[in-house]
Amino acid sequence: MERRKKKYNWEPYVFIAPNFIGFIVFILLPVLFSLGISFTDFDIFKGFSHTSFVGLENFKTMFADEWFWVALKNNILYTAVTIPVTLVISIVLAVVLNNKTYCTNAIRVMIFIPYIASIVAISVVWMMLFNPSQGLINQFLIALGVSNPPGWLGDMQWALPAIMMVGIWMGLGYNTVIYMAGLQGISESLYEAAQIDGASKWQEFIYVTVPMLRNTTFFLVVTSVIASFQVFGTVNIMTNGGPGNATTVLAHYIYVSGFRYYKMGYAASMAWVLLIAIFGVTLLQWKYQKKHESNF
Amino acid sequence: MGKMLRKLTTGLLAGTLAVTTLVGCGSPNNASKDKEAASETAAPAEKDAKSSNGAQKLVVWGGVPAESGPQKLVDAWNSQNPDTPAEYVRYVNDESGNTKLDTGLLSGEQIDVFFTYSADLLQKRAESGMLEDLRNFKGDEFVNSEISGGMDAVPQINGGLYSMPTAIETIGILLNQKMLDAKGIKIPENWTMAQFMDIAKQLTGEFDGKKVYGTTVLYSELPLPIAETTLGGDWIYKSDTESNFDHPVFKANAMLKEMITNGSALPYEEVVSRKLAAYSHPAFLNGEIAMMPTAAWMLRYVKDLENFPHDFVTTFAPFPRLDENTPNPYAAVLNNHISMNSKSQNKDKAWEFMQFWVKEASKYVEKAPSWNKANQEEVVKLILGENSEKLFDAEAYKKVMLNPELKYSLVTKTTGLAQVMQIYKDETTKFILDATSEEDYYKNLKTKADAAIQKEVK
Numbered sequence: 001m002e003r004r005k006k007k008y009n010w011e012p013y014v015f016i017a018p019n020f021i022g023f024i025v026f027i028l029l030p031v032l033f034s035l036g037i038s039f040t041d042f043d044i045f046k047g048f049s050h051t052s053f054v055g056l057e058n059f060k061t062m063f064a065d066e067w068f069w070v071a072l073k074n075n076i077l078y079t080a081v082t083i084p085v086t087l088v089i090s091i092v093l094a095v096v097l098n099n100k101t102y103c104t105n106a107i108r109v110m111i112f113i114p115y116i117a118s119i120v121a122i123s124v125v126w127m128m129l130f131n132p133s134q135g136l137i138n139q140f141l142i143a144l145g146v147s148n149p150p151g152w153l154g155d156m157q158w159a160l161p162a163i164m165m166v167g168i169w170m171g172l173g174y175n176t177v178i179y180m181a182g183l184q185g186i187s188e189s190l191y192e193a194a195q196i197d198g199a200s201k202w203q204e205f206i207y208v209t210v211p212m213l214r215n216t217t218f219f220l221v222v223t224s225v226i227a228s229f230q231v232f233g234t235v236n237i238m239t240n241g242g243p244g245n246a247t248t249v250l251a252h253y254i255y256v257s258g259f260r261y262y263k264m265g266y267a268a269s270m271a272w273v274l275l276i277a278i279f280g281v282t283l284l285q286w287k288y289q290k291k292h293e294s295n296f
Numbered sequence: 297m298g299k300m301l302r303k304l305t306t307g308l309l310a311g312t313l314a315v316t317t318l319v320g321c322g323s324p325n326n327a328s329k330d331k332e333a334a335s336e337t338a339a340p341a342e343k344d345a346k347s348s349n350g351a352q353k354l355v356v357w358g359g360v361p362a363e364s365g366p367q368k369l370v371d372a373w374n375s376q377n378p379d380t381p382a383e384y385v386r387y388v389n390d391e392s393g394n395t396k397l398d399t400g401l402l403s404g405e406q407i408d409v410f411f412t413y414s415a416d417l418l419q420k421r422a423e424s425g426m427l428e429d430l431r432n433f434k435g436d437e438f439v440n441s442e443i444s445g446g447m448d449a450v451p452q453i454n455g456g457l458y459s460m461p462t463a464i465e466t467i468g469i470l471l472n473q474k475m476l477d478a479k480g481i482k483i484p485e486n487w488t489m490a491q492f493m494d495i496a497k498q499l500t501g502e503f504d505g506k507k508v509y510g511t512t513v514l515y516s517e518l519p520l521p522i523a524e525t526t527l528g529g530d531w532i533y534k535s536d537t538e539s540n541f542d543h544p545v546f547k548a549n550a551m552l553k554e555m556i557t558n559g560s561a562l563p564y565e566e567v568v569s570r571k572l573a574a575y576s577h578p579a580f581l582n583g584e585i586a587m588m589p590t591a592a593w594m595l596r597y598v599k600d601l602e603n604f605p606h607d608f609v610t611t612f613a614p615f616p617r618l619d620e621n622t623p624n625p626y627a628a629v630l631n632n633h634i635s636m637n638s639k640s641q642n643k644d645k646a647w648e649f650m651q652f653w654v655k656e657a658s659k660y661v662e663k664a665p666s667w668n669k670a671n672q673e674e675v676v677k678l679i680l681g682e683n684s685e686k687l688f689d690a691e692a693y694k695k696v697m698l699n700p701e702l703k704y705s706l707v708t709k710t711t712g713l714a715q716v717m718q719i720y721k722d723e724t725t726k727f728i729l730d731a732t733s734e735e736d737y738y739k740n741l742k743t744k745a746d747a748a749i750q751k752e753v754k
Contacts, residue, residue: 044398045424132565151565156731243568244726259391261714262420 038269043262051265058269068270070245071253074160078249079228082164086171087220093172094179095209108180112173119170119233126166127153127238153239159246166234171227175220182216183209218289222282229278250274352642354382354649357397357410359389360632364596365661372660373652380645382409389413401426401637408640409649412459412633415529415707416714419453421635427458428636433647435460442654444668449630449704461630462654463663464704466697467521467591468627469615470598473689474608475499475508475586483613486623489522489551492616496560499586508586510560513552515589517573517721522548525615525624529707532716532745536709537753539716539745541738545618549737553728564728581606589615592664592679592697598688599681611689612696626705630666664698672698712752716745 038058042051062068093111097104114122129136130152141149150158186209194204232251235241241248241256250270258267360366366384374381385407387393394417400407401421412418421427430436435457440446443460450461471483479498484491496510513520523545524531534540555561562585567573577597580588581604597603598610617624634653636646657663658670662679676698680688720741727737 044395044402045420045426047402047424127569127571131569132563135569151563152569154563154565154568154729156726156729239568242722242725243564243729244722244731256718259395260718 034268034271037265038272040265041263042265042268044264045262054265058266059273061266062270062273067245067248067253068250071248071250074245074247075229075231075249077160078164078167078231079225081161082167082171082228083221083224085164086168086175086224087217089168090172090175091179091210091213091217093176094183095205097176098180098183108177111176114170115173120237122166122170123234123237126162126234130162130238154243156243156246159239159243163231163234163238163247166238167228167231170234171224175224178220179213179216182213186212218285222285225281225285226278229274229281352380352645353406354380354408354642354646355385355406356382356649357385357387357400357407358632359387359393359411359413360661360663362386365657365663369653369656369660372656373649377645377648380642382649398426401639404639406641407637408642408646409634409636409653411462412635413631415451416710418451418459418633418635419710422453422456422458425638428638428640428643429456429458430460430636430647430650431457433643435647438651438654442651442668443630443666445630445704449706451633451706451708459633459635460650460654461632461666462634462657463592463630463632463661464628464666465591465593465631466628466664466699466702467515467525467589467615468696469511469613470580470588470590470594471611471613472580472583472586472608473611475503475583476611478503486620487613487616488619489548489616490619493551493555493560496555496587497558500560503583503586506583508584509562510585511555511587512562512567512572512576512579512585512589513555514564514567514573514576516575518717519549519552519724520589520615522552522615522618522624524705525626526618526622528626528703529629529705530709531626531705532713532720533709533711533749536711537750539742539749541720541741541745545622546738546741548618549724549727550734553734556728564725577604583608587613595679595688596662609685609689610687612692614696614699625701625703627699628702629705632663632666712749715748715752719744719748 037051039053039055040051041054041057042048097107130138132138132149132151132154135152137152138149152158152162190208190212191204194208199207230251231249232255235247235249235252236255239247241252251274254267254270254274257263257270356366356370358366362384366386370382370384387397397407397410398421401410412421430438436447439450439457439460443450444464447457450457451459476482476499481495481498483495487495492511499508499510501508515521523543526545527540527543532540534543552561556564562572562576562579567576570578572579575594576585576588577590577594579585581597583606614627615624634650636643636650640646654665655667655669658665658667658675659678662681664675664679672694676690676694677684680690680693684690723732723737723741723744726732727734732740
């Protein structure tokens, strides 16, 4: 009895309390609140007294809402393109930077800056780059001999790819730094063994580096998927979902529904569908990872 | 004992941390609660609801920058009413700014008087009970005797009067006089879309070694308001349950698109990447377009030679009509609606202040006032500013923007308005970018807008 009592340490709880209370008040309660209102027709003008419970009505509306599906499709496209491209470029960058280059630190800082820079500043700069007549990108394309370069943000076909390009550029720094940390953990002896077996540099990369970075890659895929499903800032600033609905993504449509159409209940229900989708995808990834871990 | 002491210190430390964190997070809430408590009880903690010298205070929220007139107006009020001074708080009139105002109102922050700039929001705020019905103060009599157009031109929601317009926002077209002179162009009276297209084409080309487009065809992210000026405030509604996009006047949009296609209007890609879809003054004042759609409040950019240096005189024309037989007089909107918070503790003073604003705005705020007794010459002087002859064709301004024959565009229907506007914007973009044919454009507009309205009706 005496022993059991001694085991109970309350100090750690007190130490995490400030953070935890903040989490409860500013994250957990609002999240639960949003679950609650997702079954109602709540909006800030109605207040609670005029809000009525609508059951699954919001979810039914959602599945018949053309905009929701377009947003989801754009989200999936965005994720499916940006993540593999970002990962491939950053793994190559990490290997290059890890080996013999000059000014490694300077370059590392340069590619990391987009990750910490203000998304508004980034978007504004990219809007200038994407300017169809005076922008750097199209000037460059014209110099290369492209006679009719894309209109980028004002073009139905190219607006989403333009947003993706910015997303990839922003993600590179962080991913590269994480990969570089991963590279430190690979034992030199593996490379020596490969060299003795006569492996080329390319083979070393494919058969040693890439498999040994599997856990790092897994970590990056999971976090990137979660982040990419929530892409909002670049879309909101650069295209506002347009032209037409070419760059409408879920987070943006949730915002529009909540704050432009004042349908908070509907917006909350979409946010929950987004949360469940992300959660589901993450679970799948864990399962896949576990299966492959055992083969290792 | 030592262990005990350590535990105690740890606990105290963590407790302090927790408290400071919470206080840090919670202070804004506490502050507003204090205010609420103060205004409710008005007893010991009066200093929040009252100004430092112990007098009552009015808090006024508006979207016009304080330096564009409101501050001077509030100063004038304060010198006459030292016992109830007013404080002007500027909020940015966009989605987040309006949300800030709405949450402030809902959470009981002291806001006695505030401004609303869209019919949609005005209706929502009135229906949610945020606004005082001004008939309680005989506001209808005041409106009829003091405001241009009287009660017929003022939004009434479910029979109530929840706001008074303080300004007349006229819309029209600004033109670069230098470019017109170079081509010897005179804008015809009551010009039509066909003439507008023709003149835009003539104005397109090189000017001073720079590529110039005749015009831009987007305003407020929508096609030029030919339909709105023809049909009036409820231009998108055929009835309470049906949209109006099959009305022939919307055919003007196909002509506007044609102007982009034939190169006499700024290309859409250019418009989007430079954020010119809402307001195109940067391109106009930089001499890249010869004509630009405008609202009266935008003249402040023409006067801002520091940020927009230019050396041409700006003249004015009304929006073109679809054809000779389709007049479009609805180019003026009574706007900048001033309302009273229904929870205000100083309603009588607030009402006094609102009347003061309506009558005095013409002296301080650089906007055409809604007050029907304002001195027009003084208003013109205030709006066009100093050196006006170098910047503006004042005669054209009076003729076009202060035209007494203009009718007020009054919005009375708002069912699904935000959604329909979004549909209008998206479908028009697709049409301009050739993603839909002309036939599909009008068909989609009609069916989608009808569906959006009917969804809100049920």
